[in-house]
Each structure stands twice: as C-alpha cells, then as structure tokens.
Amino acid sequence: MARPAFQITRKVEPVQLLDTLIVLLRRYLPLVLQKTRITPEDVWQVLGYAALRQQTIETACSELAQAPSGNRLREVLLAALPPLPQLQGQLNRALRAQLPRALFKRRRPFRTAFDLVLIPYHGQPQAEATELLRADARSGTTHFHGYATVAIVHDKRRYTLGVYFVAAGQTMAAIARRLLDRLKRLRIAIKRIYADAGFCSIGVLRLLDRRGLPYILPLPVRGRSGGVRKLFAAKKSYFGTYTLSSSEQGRYTVPVAVAQRYLNGRYGKHGCAWFAFVVAGLPASATPAQVFEWYRQRFGIESGYRQMHAVRARTASRSRALRLLLVGLALLLFNLYIAVRRTLTAHPSPQEHPDWLPFDQLMSALQRAIEDRFGCCSEFHLRAAALFS
Numbered sequence: 001m002a003r004p005a006f007q008i009t010r011k012v013e014p015v016q017l018l019d020t021l022i023v024l025l026r027r028y029l030p031l032v033l034q035k036t037r038i039t040p041e042d043v044w045q046v047l048g049y050a051a052l053r054q055q056t057i058e059t060a061c062s063e064l065a066q067a068p069s070g071n072r073l074r075e076v077l078l079a080a081l082p083p084l085p086q087l088q089g090q091l092n093r094a095l096r097a098q099l100p101r102a103l104f105k106r107r108r109p110f111r112t113a114f115d116l117v118l119i120p121y122h123g124q125p126q127a128e129a130t131e132l133l134r135a136d137a138r139s140g141t142t143h144f145h146g147y148a149t150v151a152i153v154h155d156k157r158r159y160t161l162g163v164y165f166v167a168a169g170q171t172m173a174a175i176a177r178r179l180l181d182r183l184k185r186l187r188i189a190i191k192r193i194y195a196d197a198g199f200c201s202i203g204v205l206r207l208l209d210r211r212g213l214p215y216i217l218p219l220p221v222r223g224r225s226g227g228v229r230k231l232f233a234a235k236k237s238y239f240g241t242y243t244l245s246s247s248e249q250g251r252y253t254v255p256v257a258v259a260q261r262y263l264n265g266r267y268g269k270h271g272c273a274w275f276a277f278v279v280a281g282l283p284a285s286a287t288p289a290q291v292f293e294w295y296r297q298r299f300g301i302e303s304g305y306r307q308m309h310a311v312r313a314r315t316a317s318r319s320r321a322l323r324l325l326l327v328g329l330a331l332l333l334f335n336l337y338i339a340v341r342r343t344l345t346a347h348p349s350p351q352e353h354p355d356w357l358p359f360d361q362l363m364s365a366l367q368r369a370i371e372d373r374f375g376c377c378s379e380f381h382l383r384a385a386a387l388f389s
Contacts, residue, residue: 012340014365015372021048021336028094029087029325031080038068038076045370046073050313051329052367057313065375074317081321084165091328092162096186098335099161100342103154109189110152113298114179116166116198118144119327126318130168145320147327150179152188157338160331161186165324173203180211192216192281194298200278202249214281216295219256221276231258232274237288242276254278259288307359308334337362 022044031040046067050060057077058070067073081087120139125131133146146166151158162182166175176199183190193208193215200217208215219242221228231242237260243253257277277291312330315322337359 012343014369017336017340017362018045018048018366018369021332021366024094024097024332025329028097029090031077033076033080036072036076038073042068043073043077045373047077047313047326047329048333049367049370049374051311051326051333052363052370054310054312054314056315060313063377064371065377067374078317078319078322081319081325084321084324087321087324087328088164091324091332092182094328094332095160095162095335098332098339099159100154100339103159104187107189109191110154112183112188112190112193113151113158114176114193114195114199115149115151116175116196117147117149117327119147119323121145123316123318126320131320133166133168145323147324148175148179149331150182152183157342159338160335161188163324163328163331165320171203172199172201173207175199176204176207180207180213190214192294194295202244202246202252205244205252205254205278206249209280212281215279216257216282216291217278218295219276219278228276231256231276232260234258234260236260239279239288242278255280257282257286257288257291259292261289261292307337310359311363333363333366334359 022041025044026040031043033040033043046057046060046064049055049064050057053060053063055063056070057074061067061070061073082090118133118135118138120141121132121143122141131145132143134142135144136142138144148164148166149160150162151160153159162179164175164178176195190213193213195204195215195217197218197220200220205217219228219231223229228242231240238258240256240258241253242256243251245251255278257279259275259277261273261275263271263273275292277295279291282291308327308330311333313326315326317323340362341357
C-alpha cells in the first residue's frame, strides 16, 4: 500500500489563532475588571505576549506601545482573579474545550501520563507555608510551587486534560486519585499509566492496584549501594519483584522490570546502564527492553513540558492564583499548537515531519499578531524611558 502523502489542507492567519485563543479565554476564564478602562482582551493579549516572550507583565507592557501600565494591569488582574479552586476549575474546563470531538467518540482506551511539575520559587509564601513544596535544590532554591497534570495521547498527539495546584502535606496517592477522578469525569478509559518517579510510592501503587489499572513507573535510585541498586546485580535484563517499605504504610511487594541498556550517547552518556520499573498489566509477550522503550518515549511528555516552560510568563508575585493562571495559559498555548497541527494537515502523523510548523514558528506568529495590534516600542524609546524614570 502506498504511503499517504503529506499535504497541507488549510491555511490560517496568526490573527485568527490569536482571536481563537482570546475567545476561549473570555468564555472559560471571564474577568470582571473594576474601575478601569483596561478590557479583558487587553489583559489576555498582554499575558499572551508575556508568555510567548517568557517575560513579566510589566516588561511586556513596556515593549507594547499601546499597552496599559504594567503595574495597573497587574493590579486589576489580581483583583479580578477568582479563588484558587474556582480558577483551577475554569482552567480545566478550558483545557477540556480544546480537545478534538473525535477523541470522545473513540471507545478504545488511551495511554495516560501523570506528572508533577515543580517551578522554583524564591521568597515567602503568600499566606501559608503549605503553599510551597520542598525538594532537592534547583535554580538556587529548595522551595517550589507544584502542579500536578494529567495528559493523554490521541493520534500520536499529546493533550493535557487537567492541572492542579499541589500543596505541601498532600500525599502522592491523593494527587493520583484526583488525576484519576479527572479522567473518570471526562469518561476517558486508560490503556496504561506512565507516571514520573515522584509517583512511585506505596500509596499510589496500592491505589492503582485496587483499581486494576496497568502502569509503568520508574523506581527511583537513591544512594550508592543497597536498595534498588541490588536489582542491578544480574548479568542481563529480567522481571522480578521488589519490596518497598515505609514507616507510615509498611511494606509492599511489587513486580518490577529491570532493563540493562547500552546508552550509546543517549542522555549524554555512554556505556551500560541499568533501569528499574514497577509494572502491572503488561502483555504476556512484553520484555524488559520493551518496557524501557515504552517508558522512554512517554509520548514526548518531557519535551512537551520543555515547550510549556518556553511559553510561560514569569512573575515575582506571591499570588498562587496568578502563578497557576500563567502555568495554565502555557498549557493552553501548547494544546493550541497541537490542535493547529492536527487541523492544517491531512497526514495521519505530522510527527513524522518534525520540520513542519515548529512550535517556535507558530508562537512567533502569535507574538507578531499581538505586536501588530499594540505596536512595538522602539529600542530608543525603551532606553529613554529607563534614563528618565
């Protein structure tokens, strides 16, 4: 059978994409702005510009000639934001609205990914210490804002379905239960769950096993000897068991796949390396090498989050709601990119053509659309403003 030809079936202008995004945001994240001439369209376009350029609201306003004052826009936005739980629900409804209709007509289950995204934070919490999570030092801090996300793959395209703010003290099992409930509400069947190492805990594994869900989770390797490293004493890859232990939840024995792989420059390393995964519900013919490859692909989740951070506006604000909004906007922009690729091509798998419509290209087009509406301040004006401020 001849291979289907790659062809572009439609054309779309950047201003159309910008208007589509604004309509989505106005519908699902309504802003009631008080005592100001700033409009919700102004807010969303400035926030979009800040996201596309990885800037703060104030910097974005200073670069757009007809934008309002950055401080004033931030003030009216903070005053208009709903409480965190309500904002979270609005963002998740907006993410739901971006999904293709064909996704819900499909009866087969989806490959699913759970992730915990940690964004470094320097400063004090807005109200309570539980707003911040503690983790290994990164970017000069051990304090982070955490966001749990759930994504699926449909036609080799990754879609984010939900995002939740994570507070200190929440167990990983509680977070996983919330993500599973999100899938249940959307009536999404699960083929297999791929979660990052942070979800590898007794509570999460018991939850998944009680619900009879297939999964692959990496076993975190800590220390230089003992523990998981004892699994790496064999001469070749194998299936076995491993007992996790916790002072709070006791001991729990789970099946594992232990894979020995030659890196050949992968991850910037060479030589032989060992990998261990907790597994359940695998096909009878599966091998440890296949488990490694299945998890390694993870549908481009890691690359997807790198791209998400590339369109996330920055802020020094302590507001949890504003920070959640900026993360949610980044996820909406990435989902928009996936939708555009799906819409503009008749090829069944655009990922086989990685040079067609790169992520950066589409985001640059959106940036130019905003600049056309607001105008750009010249470099001279920017410097003059700095001199006389």
